[in-house]
Amino acid sequence: MIEVLYDKSAPLEKTFNAHRLLGSKVLSPEGLVVGRVKEIRISPDDMDVEGIIVSRGWFKNTIYIGKNYFKKLSQESLILSIEPTILIEGREVINFEGKRLGKITRIERADTTNAIRQIVIKRMFHQEVVIPGKFIQGIGKSVILKESYDKPEAVQRT
Template sequence: MRQTKHKSLPFGETIDVKKVIGKKVLTNDGKKIGKVKAIHIHPTELTVEGIQVDTGMFDVDQYIDKNYLGSLTEEGAVLKVTPLAEFLDHDVYDSLGKKVGNVKAINRSNMTNNVLSITVELEGSDKKIVISADYIAAMGESIMLKEPFDEKGMQEVK
């Protein structure tokens, strides 16, 4: 192959985007969330701006901004984060290990991956409350709160 280039990566160190389409997308902790559906490139800077993730037949596709991409190879993409949508229906526990309920909605700052609050359906009822991010200690396989849960003073959602 003939090359015409100036101050760019050697051809062998670049990625053929056709080979990335359809490959897996993993979160920062290794969970597969879908497949690369499209790679979006800035029209004048010619840099990757993000990827579109096919999350399956019944889920809504996701767009992941370049700031949340850890790596992009011919094997697929690895994210720097776990997208907040992955925490829907996760169990919520207080600091004593008591199950509070399940996450039903996540309120985030604009379109970032920063949590403002979560809406939780309380265990054993259909009552929903909003818990501020200030009270969340950790988000992983489940959501852990910083304090023992006390329903009093929590904002109920209709």
């Protein structure tokens, strides 16, 4: 039997125990398992949940993800509204004709957002190449570049 005391907050039955979220899966909208909830971070000013820290396993960096990237929260998992671009490191980059250009070695984002400012790719026996984010057409198992990337002025070498 729980005594309830609240005024403008949601009633007890419309909330769930945040402790149960610890250790649950964090999924991208396409079902990629990003990691598991390690911590729930709360603002000390307004006592709201501001984000989570995601553990990704041994030898991988943990990630702090802000609540504006949350789509759905349940006792089973947290589903994000974004495909985290920090996870595309190591993916193959291909041009619009399917030519393999190299693998992503580094991602530079716009500040702390999920938007990609540029990526750095490397192919064996070749120099690293910087590709501005505006030339990315799609991100899936590989990163596919727009047709406009093959114009000579688009290429920047590191």
